[in-house]
Amino acid sequence: MQAIGSYLSIPFAQSDPIETVSQLSGSWNLSMLIPILLGAAGYLLLQHGIVKGKQYLFMGVIAAVASVISASLFIPPAFENYILFLFCALATGGAFGFLTARDPVYAALGFATAVLSISGVMFMQSAMFVAAANMIVYAGAIIIIFLFVLMFAQQTNLRTYDVKLTYPVVAAPIGVIMLGTLVYCLTAEGAFPLSRPDATRAYSEASPPENLMTDEGNAAVKKLKTIEHTGSYKSVSPSTTSGLGRSLYTDYLLAVALAGTILTVAAVGAIALATKTTGEDV
């Protein structure tokens, strides 16, 4: 929110994301479970209605709308919160579409909608890099490849067992428990440990950019500092991307290296499996 917000000078934008969470802390009450339960009921009814008939579908839509309205009552009234809520609603709608669409192509499009809306949520939280990466990797590459495959393997008349989920009655309570726990952790007092980046470590994200400028071995950063002749270009937020990169490659170096290794192994394995020949010459 900081980036877009301070540029549009929205008051909420100046607050720290962590502070926002701490403001939420202590606001827990049981009525927060109402939208979750309504949503679960709506999902089950919609799922049932697609197989069985119109009246369930209608009730499902009513339950889903009630869920959205009751959830919106918990939102602090502010302009950007409504945009955020719109994105969230769109993501949920996309997920509904993904689960209930009869045609696999529409299901993939529902998934794409959900992913893009989640990117929107991330943009609103000023997690610009993660949002853009999410768009490139999921919406731009993976779902396109899904569509690619779906369009080749086109199925015509689907049977009900293709549409019907195996255990929606089991899945929905699990979802309710997970969401309820998440809401409890975020809103109950003391349940969510608020941690800040460790400022004592040399390379942590918390250390101010001035220190980073003087670090040795940062040719690119030093070079940037020498470009003074065209004036300094203001950035609306203090360089989130470079901060993220610095944090990833210092604070979380082990995790990044491990993830990279696993991906490389997976790629090698995929190639090895894909080129396996069945006796013929390639």
Place this chain on the structure above:
Amino acid sequence: MIELIKEMWPTLWPTLAAIAVILAFVPILGLYMTFIERKLAAYIQDRVGPNRVGPLGLLQAVADGIKIFLKEQVVPDHVYKFLYFVAPTISLMTAMFGLVVLPFGPVPPEYESGFRFIVAPGVDIGILLIFAISSLSAYGIILGGWASNNKYSLYGAIRSCAQFISYEIPLGLSILGVILAAGSLNIEKIVASQGASIWDWNFFWQPLAFVIFFTSSLAETNRLPFDLPECEQELVGGFHTEYSGIKFVLFFLAEYTHIVASSFMTVLLFFGGWHFPGLTGPVDGSTAGMLLRLFVLIAKVGAVVAFIMLLRWALPRFRFDQLMGLAWKGLIPLGLVNLFLVAAVFTFDINKHFLAVTIVTIPIAGLISTWRLQRELNSTIALRAGKSGLGGASA
């Protein structure tokens, strides 16, 4: 709500003005680019080209626009209606949304107030956002092709999709070197990093990256050497076979917007943006200086657009396996090499202009491929001559 808008107005109106400029210029640009393309094509083929409507045929574009708007809306029976109508819109929307972080004129360091030539200045992930948006533009074509419910359209869409996914990788790799040099993803900062002298333009010390970038962005825009998704000889019209009238035009407006956007990217990333030695110094807020820089930028972009249009008549279309081979076997390894070299230059503090040597890889690659092609051709000729006893070269 009213108070909020009042409070935001000083920063809101330049944004709205910039959006209005983009919305107004994209259709006009599309129309006049078709006109310029027809004229260029005509001159290359020793014709006159459109010359009847208005002085020098200049109103031809307007006449075309009116004609297209008044055309009958033909909707085939067998299409999937919803996606069939949505697809061209997605196509144009993604093409135009990418322009949000693209400066179409000089952006002064103090952009807080007054009109500026960019919708969203100072976005920290500028290039990445353009990539994120443009990676969505495949949706328009693939959905349009699928919703047409027609084999040719589907093949066009699938080709486009495969091409798009493949060429996005070298595109990203080629830009990494530039980002490394500027130390930022912000396009204004990247332009600023090329401002000192003409030799600081990324083109002059990362020529390899430029070649990779330009080739890949041509492929992304479906322009001629890469226009397999719509190749007439094989696929009737490709993904737009079933589209007519204004729906067809939306696809092509999107394509021309892509061309303009990638020309802007080429200029901003590799040719110093609004800088030109002797003409422009540091960006100041004065009107004359801004206009001069705007002129420099637009002139450079115009040159790149004209170059892309000339390429159409200079290069034949690829075969599909060649197209894929170029991306996966040619451009991606070269991109990795370029990234490695740029990183090495910065790590060991070598003079960056040594990197200009990398341009020799292009003629070497050309030589190798020509030699291999010739050898293949010779062996085919020898084979045919041996089989049929004829001079097989003409067969």
